[in-house]
Amino acid sequence: MGKNFRGRGRGRGGGGGRGRGAGNRNNWENTRGDYKEVVKSNKLFEKYYDELNVVEEDEKSEFWTALRRELPNSFRFAGSKGHALAVQKRLVEHYIPEITSVRYDGEAVEPPRPVEWFPEKLAWSMTTPKNVVRKFAPFKSFQKFLVSETSVGNISRQEIVSMIPPLLMDVRPGHTVLDLCAAPGSKSAQLIEMVHGGEEARIRKVVHRLAKEQDREASPDGLEVESEKDQAENEDDYSDDGRATGLLIANDVDYRRAQMLVHQVKRLNSPNMIVTNHDATQFPSIRIPSSTGTTKYLKFDRILADVPCSGDGTCRKNPNVWKDWIPGNGLGLHIMQVRILIRSLQMLKVGGRVVYSTCSMNPVENEAVISSALDRCGGNAKVRILDCSKSLPGLKRYSGMKQWKIMDKSGRMWSSWKEVEEAKAASGEDGFARLEEGMFPATDLAEAEQYPLQNCMRVYPHSQDTGGFFITVLEKLSEIRAKPEDYRRSKPAAADLVQDDAEEAPVEADSPSNIPGSPSKKRILEDAEDGTEPSSKKLKTEDDTSTESPAEAGAETNGHSKPERYAKPERNEQFKSEVATPQDDHSGPNVKKKSNQPHEEPFKYLAPDHPELLKIYDFYKVSDRFPRDRFMVRNATGEPVKAIYYTAVHVRDILQLNESRGMKFVMCGVKMFMKQDAQGQDICRWRIQSEGIPILETYVGEERIVRLYKRETLRKLLIEMFPKVGGDGWKDMAEIGERVRDMGMGCCVLRVETSDAEDGFKERIVLPLWRSMQSLNLMLPKEERKAMLLRLYNDDSPLIDHNKERNMKPNGANSEEDAKSVIEEDADDTGGVLLPTEAEAENVPEDKVDVRTNGSNDVQMKDAE
Numbered sequence: 041m042g043k044n045f046r047g048r049g050r051g052r053g054g055g056g057g058r059g060r061g062a063g064n065r066n067n068w069e070n071t072r073g074d075y076k077e078v079v080k081s082n083k084l085f086e087k088y089y090d091e092l093n094v095v096e097e098d099e100k101s102e103f104w105t106a107l108r109r110e111l112p113n114s115f116r117f118a119g120s121k122g123h124a125l126a127v128q129k130r131l132v133e134h135y136i137p138e139i140t141s142v143r144y145d146g147e148a149v150e151p152p153r154p155v156e157w158f159p160e161k162l163a164w165s166m167t168t169p170k171n172v173v174r175k176f177a178p179f180k181s182f183q184k185f186l187v188s189e190t191s192v193g194n195i196s197r198q199e200i201v202s203m204i205p206p207l208l209m210d211v212r213p214g215h216t217v218l219d220l221c222a223a224p225g226s227k228s229a230q231l232i233e234m235v236h237g238g239e240e241a242r243i244r245k246v247v248h249r250l251a252k253e254q255d256r257e258a259s260p261d262g263l264e265v266e267s268e269k270d271q272a273e274n275e276d277d278y279s280d281d282g283r284a285t286g287l288l289i290a291n292d293v294d295y296r297r298a299q300m301l302v303h304q305v306k307r308l309n310s311p312n313m314i315v316t317n318h319d320a321t322q323f324p325s326i327r328i329p330s331s332t333g334t335t336k337y338l339k340f341d342r343i344l345a346d347v348p349c350s351g352d353g354t355c356r357k358n359p360n361v362w363k364d365w366i367p368g369n370g371l372g373l374h375i376m377q378v379r380i381l382i383r384s385l386q387m388l389k390v391g392g393r394v395v396y397s398t399c400s401m402n403p404v405e406n407e408a409v410i411s412s413a414l415d416r417c418g419g420n421a422k423v424r425i426l427d428c429s430k431s432l433p434g435l436k437r438y439s440g441m442k443q444w445k446i447m448d449k450s451g452r453m454w455s456s457w458k459e460v461e462e463a464k465a466a467s468g469e470d471g472f473a474r475l476e477e478g479m480f481p482a483t484d485l486a487e488a489e490q491y492p493l494q495n496c497m498r499v500y501p502h503s504q505d506t507g508g509f510f511i512t513v514l515e516k517l518s519e520i521r522a523k524p525e526d527y528r529r530s531k532p533a534a535a536d537l538v539q540d541d542a543e544e545a546p547v548e549a550d551s552p553s554n555i556p557g558s559p560s561k562k563r564i565l566e567d568a569e570d571g572t573e574p575s576s577k578k579l580k581t582e583d584d585t586s587t588e589s590p591a592e593a594g595a596e597t598n599g600h601s602k603p604e605r606y607a608k609p610e611r612n613e614q615f616k617s618e619v620a621t622p623q624d625d626h627s628g629p630n631v632k633k634k635s636n637q638p639h640e641e642p643f644k645y646l647a648p649d650h651p652e653l654l655k656i657y658d659f660y661k662v663s664d665r666f667p668r669d670r671f672m673v674r675n676a677t678g679e680p681v682k683a684i685y686y687t688a689v690h691v692r693d694i695l696q697l698n699e700s701r702g703m704k705f706v707m708c709g710v711k712m713f714m715k716q717d718a719q720g721q722d723i724c725r726w727r728i729q730s731e732g733i734p735i736l737e738t739y740v741g742e743e744r745i746v747r748l749y750k751r752e753t754l755r756k757l758l759i760e761m762f763p764k765v766g767g768d769g770w771k772d773m774a775e776i777g778e779r780v781r782d783m784g785m786g787c788c789v790l791r792v793e794t795s796d797a798e799d800g801f802k803e804r805i806v807l808p809l810w811r812s813m814q815s816l817n818l819m820l821p822k823e824e825r826k827a828m829l830l831r832l833y834n835d836d837s838p839l840i841d842h843n844k845e846r847n848m849k850p851n852g853a854n855s856e857e858d859a860k861s862v863i864e865e866d867a868d869d870t871g872g873v874l875l876p877t878e879a880e881a882e883n884v885p886e887d888k889v890d891v892r893t894n895g896s897n898d899v900q901m902k903d904a905e
């Protein structure tokens with residue numbers, strides 16, 4: 041896990057503007073551009089929800105008025121709780137008082153407000169009009185803060201309602217979590233924070249104890265020192281020295297959107313996360329190590345199915361919904377949504393939870409999906425709809441619908457499947473396309489079999505000035521046998537039940553559709569039920585094409601939601617052809633790639649005693665306690681060329697056991713070391729990357745640590761790039777002067793320690809520092825320096841680049857080493873922003889590596905980054 045989880049106090053920068061809802065837009069003003077231009081009326085849309093009586097008669101006008109109003113801006117403080125609270129404190133203590141003092145036309149201006157039901161008030165919402173923001177200095181400076189913190193990942197711009205599903209998942213440390221439809225990743229970001237919950241404190245306790253045992257200096261933060269026994273006895277998981285042992289797999293079928301997801305989650309720097317690119321309806325079973333010799337497959341504790349939907353609850357943010365809403369949008373998605381939910385339930389552990397959510401208010405995409413999936417999975421005895429009415433106190437919500445009507449494509453309303461069948465018998469099949477029995481409420485179910493759909497949760501825009509949303513939490517009570525897709529409530533077929541994924545009964549990555557009832561699926565299960573390897577024959581059937589996207593199926597979709605909620609049909613097609621065939625399956629990484637297959641470099645783990653790793657351990661005096669078998673590279677040779685990544689142990693096992701099985705891994709691992717040119721015999725060529733430093737820092741030997749205690753010293757290092765420490769320069773470096781004077785050249789760890797002193801820090805910060813022959817430099821992208829200066833010192837002064845100054849002098853006394861560092865800084869500066877993929881960066885042949893200059897033309901440095 042990264043800075044955000046271990047309080048490094050900084051984040052990887054993320055450029056703004058890519059991806060609706062990506063949570064990283066920097067433009068806080070102009071996100072709802074054409075809001076006013078769209079006519080906010082649509083006969084069928086209004087007729088449908090009015091006739092459904094989604095709200096009481098006397099609320100209808102308020103409901104529609106809210107839907108026509110622009111959505112407030114909202115955001116969430118992201119990262120570890122400690123870090124998020126520290127950034128939030130800045131808002132509360134500095135910006136809010138300034139803003140509330142503003143008077144506009146004699147009236148106080150509405151300030152940003154915390155969302156009352158969100159834990160620790162880490163989510164906020166604001167309705168301030170643009171003209172006010174532009175007019176008043178306190179708002180302008182607040183906006184600067186928002187932009188700066190968003191760009192480094194400390195603030196995530198996210199719709200309030202979209203924050204609800206992860207909160208209801210009850211993710212605990214150690215859980216294995218799957219986010220099936222994850223792009224652009226705002227909920228994945230919440231989930232990974234939960235997977236790392238409490239890690240910061242656990243690690244500090246472990247380090248404290250170890251330091252005490254070894255009589256080493258530890259951070260003077262007054263923590264109680266627990267013995268190993270005490271630690272083992274309390275509830276927290278110390279099995280991996282306090283590191284998080286959970287896992288998040290974030291998946292999206294659309295490769296381009298999976299890349300947006302990568303961008304969003306990468307800056308969270310979690311080694312416990314994998315991004316995959318599969319169709320959720322047939323998400324492959326993932327092989328995991330087994331001590332018994334049989335093949336074992338991963339089952340999840342928690343699954344989020346935030347499925348593609350028509351998105352009509354987002355019409356306040358996406359006004360085109362008004363223009364584009366037609367009944368076919370929801371109808372065309374129902375089958376895929378049911379498939380995704382059933383697949384989720386299959387992959388879930390007994391006792392685990394699936395949270396199903398949409399940003400649509402349409403029951404055909406919501407309650408109808410839940411009841412269809414329950415029908416096919418064996419009903420209340422197998423899966424329970426949890427009552428979450430006590431969760432998130434303060435959140436106003438409505439109960440799920442037990443009865444509803446379906447609007448067909450021509451706008452006629454139908455109350456039951458029986459009615460449709462009778463109409464078909466009387467007037468023929470025309471005009472009933474897409475209507476399915478499973479879309480209707482099950483009127484003929486006996487009382488005892490009725491599903492408690494009132495436990496589903498609906499959120500409407502007028503209750504708390506949000507978008508519309510639907511959430512249901514399902515608990516799996518026992519293993520399920522899903523009935524086939526052609527199962528009909530009215531004509532139940534006894535046969536053809538298909539068991540869910542037993543831990544040892546897989547759906548292979550390269551298997552055909554997992555849609556229950558498919559003969560191929562049954563065959564695979566039969567193959568696997570005795571614990572043997574499943575058949576590797578290609579078993580593609582008609583059912584393989586049953587994962588049609590709405591557009592493939594001819595559903596009309598509203599333009600706005602296409603990029604966000606829908607998989608693009610051509611991607612689905614492409615994806616199908618990309619999945620390795622069983623013949624490819626075991627042929628290893630040299631499988632011939634199909635021409636349209638996106639290129640992903642393989643993940644290769646390094647031997648713990650790889651010579652390059654040994655050099656690193658030696659230079660940084662890395663404690664033996666730090667695990668050495670979790671480092672990997674991303675290239676086919678398996679040799680460390682440019683970057684070395686670190687992953688959690690489960691991630692390693694999954695990658696190693698599944699990569700050659702057709703699993704599509706897109707991203708995992710935290711960049712820990714980057715190779716660079718550096719002069720001097722004793723300098724380690726592998727510098728610690730800022731992303732990796734929070735994971736490694738407590739295990740780095742004192743020889744490579746610089747401790748900083750005073751606010752002004754850090755401020756100097758943030759504002760000044762390459763301050764001189766050679767000659768008498770070190771004397772200007774306050775309390776770290778002597779230490780950096782004596783520090784050997786190369787990369788080291790700057791530890792900003794906490795203290796109660798007036799000029800001390802309350803928040804622990806750890807940063808990479810480079811000591812070159814003449815100067816010193818924080819290895820931070822400029823935007824992160826600026827964000828920290830603003831947050832910690834309310835200082836937006838321009839940065840000073842001493843190296844540039846020196847080089848401008850005719851006889852600039854610049855050493856080659858210092859100039860190299862300049863280039864390095866420039867290279868690092870690109871670090872968090874629109875980088876090429878890791879694979880691209882790693883793939884650059886040595887001789888083609890971008891050679892950058894520092895502007896002085898006399899020195900160059902190679903760095904693939």
Ligand SMILES: C[S@@+](CC[C@H](N)C(=O)[O-])C[C@H]1O[C@@H](n2cnc3c(N)ncnc32)[C@H](O)[C@@H]1O
Nearest residue numbers: 221222223224225226227293319320346348607
């Ligand atoms: C509502 S968006 C998810 C939003 C996301 N959970 C977030 O909070 O940022 C739905 C996503 O599902 C993806 N999707 C559509 N069909 C899919 C499928 N069959 N399997 C997996 N993902 C799918 C879309 O590409 C889209 O990114």
